[in-house]
Amino acid sequence: MNRDAYEAVIGLEVHTHLLTRSKLFCGCSTEFGKGPNENVCPVCMGMPGVLPVLNRRAVELAVRTGIAAHCEIAPRSIFDRKSYFYPDLPKNYQISQYETPICKGGYIELPGDGNPRRIRLVRIHLEEDAGKNIHEADSSLVDFNRSGVPLVEIVSEPDIRSAEEAGAYLRELRNILRYIGASDGRMEEGSFRCDVNVSVRRKGSSELGVKTEIKNLNSFRFVEKAIEHEVARQIDLLESGGKVMQETHLWDPIREETRPMRSKEFANDYRYFPEPDLPPLVVPPEMVEEVARTMPELPAAKRVRYADDYGLNDYEVGVLTAERETADYFEAVLPGLNNPRTAANWVMTEVLRAANESGRSIAEAAPPASEVGALLRMVEESKISLNAAKTAFAAMCKSRKPAAAVVEEMGLAQVSDESAIAAACDKVIAAEPGKVAQFRGGRDKLFGFFVGQVMKAMGGKANPKVVNEILKKKLAG
Amino acid sequence: MALLARLSLAPDEEERIRANMDEILAYIDKLNELDTREVEPTAQVGDPGMPMRDDVVTNRPDPEGMLANAPASERGYFKVPKIIE
C-alpha cells in the first residue's frame, strides 16, 4: 500500500454567523439561548406575504471579511433564491448569493516560519441560516430562532494538502474573523461550521480526483481526523482497483469515522434565480474605503510588527496573537516599559495562566492591563523584585486594586538602600565566620548561601543586584 | 419534476397536467423566434437602490402568536414527522 505516492486535495467551506444584533432580513434578535420560537416573526417564519429587508451591518461585516481576506469586493452583487424543501427552511427556499457573490478571490495566509503559505479563496457570500431540528423518538421538533440569522459562506480553493494544514487554515480564519469582530467563531456552539471536500490524486498529477463532501464536523480536531480518515479510505479504495464515488458523508463523532448519507432529499436541483424581492446590492468604493479605514489590525500584520518592532520570536508572537484579546492586552501593558519582552513574558505566563486556571477571559481573570503595566514598570525601576511582583499580581487578580496600592499594603517594596543592605551583609558575615573563611579560601559556590542569608535577613525585600555588589565587596575582604 | 415541486398527482390529474404543459410549452417556444443574444435580462422593474435596515432589534418575542396557526406543535416547537438523515 503506497500512500506516499498520493497527495490529498482538500477544499473547505466555512459557514459562520455574523455578529449582528438582529437577523439578516428582519428585526428579530439573534441572541443565543432563548426558548423555542421566541426570536421569530412572520418574516423569518415564512408566512404568506412577507418580504426581506437587508441588515446594513451584515453587509459591512461581510465587506470587512472580504477586505481581511484580500478579496475583490463586488460593486454590485445579486441575491438569489436557492430552492429545496426541508422542515427547518421556512420558505422552502434560502435567500443566498449564487452567480455574483459580494466577494471574489482572496486568500488566507497561514502563519509559518519564513515561508507563509497562502490558501486561495474562491468566494465569500451572504446568506440566511435555517432553523434547527430536534429529533425525538417518533417526530422532529422545529425551532425557527436561528432561521434568518446572517451567515457568510467562505469557500476555499482546493489548495489544502493535509489535515494539519486544514486545521491551521481554520484556526487562522477563525482568528481573523474574531479580530475583525465579524464572528465569535464558536464551533461547538454552531456559529462556525465547516464542510470539507476531499479527493486524492497521484503526486505530480494536475487532474482532480472525485471528491467526497464531509458534513457534521463540529470541532477542528474532528475536521483533521475526518480528513485523515477519508484520505486513507480513498487511497485504499483506489489502490485496490475501486473508484471513488461523489458522495456526501456524515462524520460520526462517536465512532470517529465517516459514513455516506442515506437520504435522497439532498439530490437536489436548487433552481437558482435572482431574488425578485431584493434589488441588486450596491457596495460603492467609498463604503469599501470606509470599512478598510476602520478595520482593526489583522493577525498577520501584528505578527510582523511584534517580530520586527519588539524582537519577539515566532513562538512568542504566536502565543500573543493567537487571540485578539491577548494581543490587545499585551499592547495595553506595553506603554512606558523599556523592554517589551518583560511584558511578553508576563502576559504569556502570569496573565494567561490566571485566565486558563479560572476558565474565564483575560478581562475577567486578570487585572486591567494598565495596572499590570504599572507593576512591571516598578520592576524595571527596581522598586520591587520580580518575585514580589508575582505575589502582587496574584493579589491584584483577586482584589482588583491598583498595583501601587497592593505593593504598599503588602509591603512588597524592594529595598535598594545601600546602607541598610550593607548593615545586613555585615551581620551575616559576622554570624558565619567559618563559611566566610571557606569562601575566601576558594569555595565560590558559597556565594549563593550568603546571598540567601542576606535576603532572609531582609525579609526577601533586598534588591538582589545591590546585595550582590555589596556582598562581593565585603567578602573580598 | 413533481418531486422537486412536492406535488403528488393522481394519475388522471397527471395526464391532464402533462397535456396542458405540452400545449403551453409549445406556445412558449415562440419566444425562440426572437434573437436576444445582445439583450440584457430584466429581473426587476422597480426603482434601483437597495434600502437597508439599521442593525436594531425591533421585534418582540411572541411565540404563542407565531405558533397559533401551527397544525401540530409541542412544547413551543413545530412538530413534524421524524426527519431521517
Place this chain on the structure above:
Amino acid sequence: MASSSDLNRLTISEAAERLRRREISAVELTRACLDRIAAVDSRLNAFITVTADEALVQARTADKRLAGGDAPAMCGIPLAIKDIFCTRGVRTTCASKILENFVPPFDSTVIAKLREEGAVFLGKTNMDEFAMGSSTENSAFGPTMNPYDLGRVAGGSSGGSAAAVAADECLASLGTDTGGSIREPASFCGVVGIKPTYSRVSRYGVVAYASSLDQVGPFAKSVRDAAMVLRAVAGQDPMDSTCSARPVPDYVGALTGDVRDLHIGVPREYFVEGMQPEVEQAVRAALRHYESMGARTIEISLPHSSYAIACYYIVATAEASANLARYDGVRYGLRASAEDNIALNERTREQGFGAEVKRRIMLGTFALSAGYYDAYYLKAMKVRTLIRRDFERAFEQCDVIVTPVAPTTAFRLGEKMSDPLTMYLSDIFTISVNLAGLPGLSVPCGYDSDGLPIGMQIIGPQFSEETVLRAGDAFERSGAVASRRPAL
C-alpha cells in the same frame, strides 16, 4: 334623511362630504353596505368572509373621530378587501383550501395604513386561487358571478372586489394585479380599476404570486374615488425593499378635466382579429371622443406584443413556484396526515391546491430547472427587456396609450375552463403592462348589446398616475358613457 338602502350607492367623494357635514354617520353607511351584502351576495358570491361585527366597531370609532373634526379622507369609508391581503385576526384564505383557516397575526402595510385612516373593512372578497386566473372560477369557494349577468364571470383574479363595487356592496375595494387581475374584472363589471406603477404601493403582507409583477390597486365607482384610495395606500414602506421612495403626488388635485395637451398612442397590434367587434367599436368611439375634447391620437407600434403572454407565463410561474413552496403543512395552513416529511409536503399540496395552481407551479419549476433555465427563464427575462423598450420608445411619441382591456366582454361561466391556454390568451392586452411595470387604468367606455360592460385601458409611463388618472377622469366626467347599474 336618506334611506339606508341608498347610502351604499354613494361614491367616496359624496360619502366623505356627507360624513364631514354629519348628515350621515359611518355606522349608517356601513349598515347600508352590510344590508346590501346580505341581500345580494348569496347570488354573487363576491365575499368569502364578511366581518360585520368588526366593521361596525370600526364605524363607531370612525364616527367619534369624524365628530372631532379633521378626520383623514378615508375615515368611515366602507371597503371590501381581496382575500389576498393579510388582515390581523381575520382569516385570509387566498381562495385556497390550503389557507382555509389561516389567521394572520399581522396586517399588510396597506391594510394598516387604511386602518389608521379609520376606514371600515366589510370583509374579504373572492378571487382566483392565489391570484392565478382571469375569471374567479379557480376559487375553492365557488366562482363570483357578474352582477350584470349572473350566468357570466366577474373576471379575475380580483373578481370579488370588482363585483362588490359594481353591486354597491361597498364604496370601493382593494385588489391586486399581476397580469390584468384588476383591469380585466373592472372592465367586465363596469367599474374603475387601476394597477399603479410597479413599486408604487407596498406589497408587504400581500400574499405573493409573482413578486416582480404583483401590484396593489383600488376598484371604485369613479376615477376620482380611485385616486383617493390610491393616495391613501401609495408610498414608501420600510418593510418592502422593492417599494419606491418617491413622494406620492396629489392624485386628486391632478384631476383637472383637461386633456387638450394629451397625445394618445393607439397601438396597431392591439386591434386584432378575434376581438369582439363591439369592444373595438366602443374603444374607437372613446378615442374619437377624446379627440373631440381636444386630445390628439396617433398610431404607434408595440412590436413585441405577441410575445408578452409567453414571456409572462414563464416569469410569473417561475416566481410563483418559489413563492408557493412555503405552503407545506409545517407552520400554518392545511396539513395532510403523513409518516414522513416528503409525503407531508406532497399530500398537503395535492389536497390543498387547485388544478390551475398545480399547473403553474409545475410550469414554473420546469422553467427554472437545470438545463432549462437559459432556454426559458433567462430567455423570458430578455424578452421582457424588449417589451419594456417597446413602451419606452412609444412614450417618446405620446403621453398615454389607450387600448381595450380584454378582447371580449364577460364570458360565460365554464366557457374557458377546459383549455387553460385559451384562458391565458384573454390577458393579451393587460399583460405587457405588468411586464414593463407601468400604470394601467381601466375605465368603463360602453356596453355591448347584451348590456355587458366594456372597459378602456389607459397606460402611462412609470409613475405617471397623475396623467393617466386625469385622462380617465376627463373621459368619465364628459358624459360620453351613461353608466348603468346592474339589475340585481
